[in-house]
Amino acid sequence: MAAPGAGGSSGSASDPFSTYYSEVKQIEKRDSVLTSKQQIDRLIRPGSSYFNLNPFEVLQIDPEVTDDEIKKRFRQLSILVHPDKNQDDPDRAQKAFEAVDKAYKCLLDPEQKKRALDVIQAGQEYVEHIVKEKKKQLKKEGKSLVVEEDDPEVFKQAVYKQTMKLFAELEIKRKEREAKEMHERKRQREEEIEAQERAKRDREWQKNFEESRDGRVDSWRNFQAHTKGKKKEKKARTFLKPPKVKMEQRE
Numbered sequence: 219m220a221a222p223g224a225g226g227s228s229g230s231a232s233d234p235f236s237t238y239y240s241e242v243k244q245i246e247k248r249d250s251v252l253t254s255k256q257q258i259d260r261l262i263r264p265g266s267s268y269f270n271l272n273p274f275e276v277l278q279i280d281p282e283v284t285d286d287e288i289k290k291r292f293r294q295l296s297i298l299v300h301p302d303k304n305q306d307d308p309d310r311a312q313k314a315f316e317a318v319d320k321a322y323k324c325l326l327d328p329e330q331k332k333r334a335l336d337v338i339q340a341g342q343e344y345v346e347h348i349v350k351e352k353k354k355q356l357k358k359e360g361k362s363l364v365v366e367e368d369d370p371e372v373f374k375q376a377v378y379k380q381t382m383k384l385f386a387e388l389e390i391k392r393k394e395r396e397a398k399e400m401h402e403r404k405r406q407r408e409e410e411i412e413a414q415e416r417a418k419r420d421r422e423w424q425k426n427f428e429e430s431r432d433g434r435v436d437s438w439r440n441f442q443a444h445t446k447g448k449k450k451e452k453k454a455r456t457f458l459k460p461p462k463v464k465m466e467q468r469e
Contacts, residue, residue: 254298258307261299261314271385273334276321281338285326292322337388341381345373 252260261270270276277291295318297303304311324330349367356363367373 252298254304254311255307257295257298258304258310258314261317262310266317268386268389269382270317270321271389272338272381273321273324273331274338275382276317277325281335288322288325292318296322337384338377338381341384342377344380345376348376349373 261276263269274281277288277295279288279291283291296315299311299314299318301308301311301315324334345367349365352365352367353363356365367376
């Protein structure tokens with residue numbers, strides 16, 4: 219059994235998830251293994267940065283497979299897309315190989331694997347909830363309880379689409395959180411630099427203040443001495459009275 223999205227069914231041509239799902243199914247019908255070129259095309263197609271968030275989808279395996287099966291599938295795919303095996307298209311092959319390698323390492327890490335499984339489980343539970351609500355509404359209206367998701371392929375595609383949307387939403391949130399943390403680190407660094415520069419200015423001011431203190435004291439003493447001399451001179455002048463002028467007396 220292939221990974222979610224490995225099968226195909228009807229879907230809007232404008233829906234990238236449905237289009238991707240159908241095209242992969244068509245390729246698998248032509249070649250159950252897929253050639254190197256087909257695998258490279260699949261792994262680096264437009265929108266692959268989001269499609270490849272699901273490591274099970276990248277390796278085209280079921281979430282229930284064992285670690286040995288994961289390793290076996292990794293070896294198969296890595297050989298197909300390895301740049302050394304695709305020397306006529308090394309750049310695209312390198313990108314495809316990196317996607318396979320990243321997915322493999324993700325599934326080797328117990329915590330990352332569990333997160334991926336949780337997303338897939340949430341996608342399936344959401345679709346099951348939608349199906350249940352649809353049937354509840356049909357029963358209320360007295361209609362047939364048959365819905366399109368009763369078709370296993372349609373149900374699988376619905377789960378695949380919802381799962382990919384959940385992976386995309388988590389990636390967007392992760393990038394937003396990363397950008398916010400980076401902005402915060404930058405702000406803190408700028409504050410640290412500003413504090414360091416302020417402390418440096420304060421130290422330089424204090425140093426200059428200390429170095430110029432003797433000069434300021436001498437200047438102040440000279441100023442005071444000069445001021446006192448002027449006051450004494452002024453005070454001495456106040457006791458010098460002009461002679462009185464005698465008025466002439468006329469007879």
